[in-house]
Amino acid sequence: MKIVVIGGSGLIGTKLVGRLRASGHEVVAASPASGINTITGEGLAAALAGAQVVVDVANSPSFEDSAVLEFFRTSGRNLLAAEAAAGVAHHVALSVVGTDRLLESGYFRGKMAQEELIAASGRPYTILRSTQFFDFLGGIAQSATKPATKPATKPATRPEGQGMAVHLSSASIQPVVSDDVADAMADVTLGAPVNGIVELAGPETFRLDELVRRFLDATQDPRQVVADPQARYFGALLDDASLLPGPAPRLAPTRFGDWLAHARQPA
Numbered sequence: 067m068k069i070v071v072i073g074g075s076g077l078i079g080t081k082l083v084g085r086l087r088a089s090g091h092e093v094v095a096a097s098p099a100s101g102i103n104t105i106t107g108e109g110l111a112a113a114l115a116g117a118q119v120v121v122d123v124a125n126s127p128s129f130e131d132s133a134v135l136e137f138f139r140t141s142g143r144n145l146l147a148a149e150a151a152a153g154v155a156h157h158v159a160l161s162v163v164g165t166d167r168l169l170e171s172g173y174f175r176g177k178m179a180q181e182e183l184i185a186a187s188g189r190p191y192t193i194l195r196s197t198q199f200f201d202f203l204g205g206i207a208q209s210a211t212k213p214a215t216k217p218a219t220k221p222a223t224r225p226e227g228q229g230m231a232v233h234l235s236s237a238s239i240q241p242v243v244s245d246d247v248a249d250a251m252a253d254v255t256l257g258a259p260v261n262g263i264v265e266l267a268g269p270e271t272f273r274l275d276e277l278v279r280r281f282l283d284a285t286q287d288p289r290q291v292v293a294d295p296q297a298r299y300f301g302a303l304l305d306d307a308s309l310l311p312g313p314a315p316r317l318a319p320t321r322f323g324d325w326l327a328h329a330r331q332p333a
């Protein structure tokens with residue numbers, strides 16, 4: 067079967083393309099770098115010709131509030147229209163567990179707009195909502211980093227990251243490794259459309275601040291993690307359930323400690 071993976075050069079896209087090709091499918095890894103752009107429409111009709119399934123694992127190049135909303139709206143509209151013209155039988159998209167509870171965040175308003183366009187399109191679809199990737203913990207730490215105090219000495223005399231603190235909520239989180247997300251995406255891609263949402267989460271629950279502290283300690287990052295109930299997660303205040311899946315998610319196998327031990331080994 068012919069499958070087009072939009073965002074096929076990204077973190078999940080690369081892994082997904084490999085899995086689908088290994089299963090014997092004809093896969094187009096689509097991204098601006100390969101001349102297929104869902105914002106401008108460049109290369110889209112030609113890429114989709116004869117495709118049975120389109121998988122959208124693209125992400126906005128900017129996380130600025132209005133840019134991310136514009137990205138997911140424009141990309142979603144262009145892609146769904148091109149799929150209707152090409153007669154694509156299944157649209158699969160990757161979204162985030164809790165998207166509808168995180169709408170104080172510009173990023174999640176963008177993801178919500180993407181999901182709403184899909185559901186309203188009348189096209190057969192499956193949305194896989196995943197929890198946060200282990201691989202994204204560095205990005206979460208970065209987004210929550212602030213100066214710890216006013217530096218008394220010249221910052222240049224300190225190792226990088228010292229004098230900075232990461233402010234995070236202690237909300238529960240059930241993260242997952244990107245390889246397990248790619249496995250679940252491959253499974254959903256090759257299955258029938260559910261015309262709804264499937265949730266995916268890792269096998270263990272942590273406190274967000276503790277998880278990031280463990281990650282930074284393991285990577286010898288000197289930043290302190292400060293537990294702060296008012297700290298916002300990409301603009302959204304969290305309660306204990308904000309990032310958790312519902313009662314019956316698919317559970318991915320890989321445990322955080324096993325991934326961390328592997329990730330710490332020199333390349």
Ligand SMILES: NC(=O)c1ccc[n+]([C@@H]2O[C@H](COP(=O)([O-])OP(=O)(O)OC[C@H]3O[C@@H](n4cnc5c(N)ncnc54)[C@H](OP(=O)(O)O)[C@@H]3O)[C@@H](O)[C@H]2O)c1
Nearest residue numbers: 073075076077078097098099103104124125161198199202
């Ligand atoms: N991070 C998390 O914890 C998490 C959790 C749940 C769900 N998700 C979702 O997972 C999805 C994939 O994330 P990721 O980390 O794999 O993304 P990523 O590594 O940042 O890759 C983004 C991909 O989007 C492509 N892209 C950007 N602009 C495009 C355009 N105009 N047309 C077509 N493709 C375009 C990029 O292509 P180029 O390489 O050519 O620029 C790249 O292939 C996102 O939608 C995100 O919301 C993430």
